[in-house]
Structure formats: C-alpha cells, structure tokens
Amino acid sequence: xxxxxxxxxxxxxxxxxxxxxxAGLMMFIWPLLVRVEPQSMQHGPDAPFxxxxxxxxxxxxxxxxxxxxxxxxxxxxxxxxxxAVNAAMRPLGAGTAGIETxxxxxxxxxxxxxxGFGFVLGCTSLFASALLTAGVGPWxxxxxxxxxxIGMGAGLLPRRVTGKAEIAMLVVYGVFVAYVxxxxxxxxFWPFITDAEVPYHDGHISYVPGAPLLENLHRFAVFTLLxxxxxxxxxxxxxxxxxxxxxxxxxLATLRxxxxxxxxxxxxxxxxxxxRV
Numbered sequence: 001x002x003x004x005x006x007x008x009x010x011x012x013x014x015x016x017x018x019x020x021x022x023a024g025l026m027m028f029i030w031p032l033l034v035r036v037e038p039q040s041m042q043h044g045p046d047a048p049f050x051x052x053x054x055x056x057x058x059x060x061x062x063x064x065x066x067x068x069x070x071x072x073x074x075x076x077x078x079x080x081x082x083x084a085v086n087a088a089m090r091p092l093g094a095g096t097a098g099i100e101t102x103x104x105x106x107x108x109x110x111x112x113x114x115x116g117f118g119f120v121l122g123c124t125s126l127f128a129s130a131l132l133t134a135g136v137g138p139w140x141x142x143x144x145x146x147x148x149x150i151g152m153g154a155g156l157l158p159r160r161v162t163g164k165a166e167i168a169m170l171v172v173y174g175v176f177v178a179y180v181x182x183x184x185x186x187x188x189f190w191p192f193i194t195d196a197e198v199p200y201h202d203g204h205i206s207y208v209p210g211a212p213l214l215e216n217l218h219r220f221a222v223f224t225l226l227x228x229x230x231x232x233x234x235x236x237x238x239x240x241x242x243x244x245x246x247x248x249x250x251x252l253a254t255l256r257x258x259x260x261x262x263x264x265x266x267x268x269x270x271x272x273x274x275x276r277v
Contacts, residue, residue, distance in 0.1 A: 013116055017152065020119075024145040028184055031191035032217065035210045075117065078258070082109050082121055087128035100236045102129060103150060103181070104243035105251065107174050110154030111166075112255040118151025142188040150177045167248050174240030182233035186224045191216075 082105065090102045102125060110118025123144040130136045130143075154173060161169050191207040205223040207216055 017116065017119060021149065021152075024149070027145065028142065028187050031207070032213055075113075078113070079117065079121060079124065083124040083128050086121075086125035087132045090129035091133055099239050100178075101239065101243070102126070103147070103177070103236070104174060104240050104247065106147060106151045107154045107170055107177070107240070107244065108248060108251045109255060110151035111157060111170060112252060112259060113155070115152040115155030118153075118155040119148045120151075122147030122149070122151035139185070139188065142185060146181050146184050150181065153177065166252075167244065170248060171241045171244050174244050175237040178237035178240050179229065179233045182228050182236065183224055186228055187220065190220055190223060 086102050086105050089105065090100075092101045106118065106122055106125060109121055113121075126140070126144045126147045130140050154170070157169060157173060193206070203219075203222065205219045205226065207219065
C-alpha cells in the first residue's frame with residue numbers, strides 16, 4: 001500500500017530544496033573553480049560559516065513545508081525519533097573500515113516518508129550523531145549536506161516499484177550513494193592538502209592551483225580510486241546492502257504502518273460535525 005510522504009514537496013519547498021542543493025554543490029566544488037592554495041587547516045576557517053549557513057536552510061525548508069501543509073507536529077515527532085535512532089546507531093560502526101550504520105535507515109525513511117523529510121533527516125541525523133560521538137569538526141557541514149542528498153534521493157526513487165523489486169532497487173541505491181558519499185567527502189578536503197601522492201602510483205594526484213577543471217577532476221578521481229574506493233567506500237556499500245537486504249522489509253513495513261496511523265497528508269473533515277481523517 002502506498003503512503004503519503006510525511007513531508008510533501010509543494011512548489012515552494014521544492015524550490016527551496018533545489019536552491020539548497022545548488023548551494024551545497026557549490027560548497028564542495030568552489031575550490032575547483034577558483035585558485036586556492038593548499039593549507040594545513042583545510043576548511044577549518046570557513047567550516048563554522050558553512051555550518052551557520054546550513055541551519056537557516058533547514059529552518060526555511062521546515063517553515064515552507066509547514067506553510068504548505070506538508071509538515072505537521074506528527075512529522076516533526078517522527079523526525080525527532082528517527083534522528084535519535086540514527087544517532088544512537090552510528091557508534092555501532094563509527095566508520096571503522098567503512099562500516100557506517102547511519103545510512104540504511106536514512107535511505108528507508110526517505111523512501112517511505114518523502115524527499116523533503118529525507119533531506120531534513122539527513123542533516124539532523126548527522127548533526128545529532130556528531131554530538132553523540134564527539135564527531136564535530138570542519139567536516140560536519142559537508143557530511144550533513146551529503147546525507148541530506150542521500151535521504152532526498154531515496155524519496156525521489158520511482159514510487160510504483162514494490163516488493164522484492166523495491167528492495168533490490170534500494171540495495172542498488174544504497175551501494176551507489178555509498179560511493180558518492182565517499183567521493184564528495186574526499187572532495188571537501190582534497191584541494192587543501194599537499195603531497196597527496198601514494199607510493200604505488202607514479203602519476204600526480206594532488207590538486208594543482210589554477211589548473212584546468214577537467215585536469216584537476218581527473219587527478220581527484222584517481223586520488224579517490226586509490227585511497228578510498230576499494231576500502232572505506234566499499235565497506236560502506238556492503239554495510240548498506242546487507243542492512244537493507246536483512247532489515248529493509250521489516251523497517252519499510254514499520255515506517256509505512258506508522259505513516260498510515262499518523263495519517264500524514266490527510267486533512268480532517270468536519271462536514272457532518274464529526275472530525276474525520
């Protein structure tokens with residue numbers, strides 16, 4: 001049975017999400033578009049300003065949804081519960097060998113509750129888990145934005161796919177976003193490090209200030225393949241795939257049951273004097 005998204009994307013909120021995603025993309029790629037010099041502090045000086053910029057985005061998205069009737073107190077309660085659950089689960093893996101237990105629930109929740117809900121949940125989950133695991137640092141706003149995209153993307157997957165085909169689709173998506181997350185999280189610091197070369201590769205894989213965009217992108221792709229794809233990213237992909245395969249059907253059923261009972265997106269009717277949903 002299909003369920004109404006807990007956060008429905010109206011025109012206003014869809015515009016906000018689009019602008020937020022564009023701003024988030026620029027947050028990652030701006031060093032490739034201008035000349036920057038490698039530095040030991042990486043994004044340390046500007047990370048607080050990036051974080052301060054993300055918080056108003058979340059507030060605007062929530063306000064836009066509330067004004068359009070897409071988010072109510074029940075959706076906010078669900079958001080709080082799932083954020084807390086994700087924060088509690090993250091220490092089980094904490095990224096060791098790429099084992100990340102925070103993403104599979106984000107994918108499943110975004111699938112059931114919609115792209116707007118998934119976007120906000122991605123940000124709040126990573127923020128809460130960072131506070132719990134002492135993982136607050138210049139990388140946090142970038143992790144929050146990547147996770148927001150993962151949750152939003154899950155909500156944008158085809159709705160008509162059901163049953164085993166749905167689980168297979170979510171597994172493929174979970175594997176895909178595991179590598180995308182690793183790619184983007186390498187990009188946030190790569191332009192700022194020096195001597196990124198590895199002994200088993202003869203080519204130059206460090207960022208070159210002022211070099212053409214495609215040339216630096218090629219160096220970055222090689223850097224990612226050599227340093228994280230076969231290790232951390234593959235571990236994350238395996239974790240997502242196994243968790244979705246094993247727990248996916250039960251979690252999807254639970255979230256859909258909760259969504260139906262909460263009657264997200266249903267407006268009460270008082271036509272005969274008795275409130276109905």
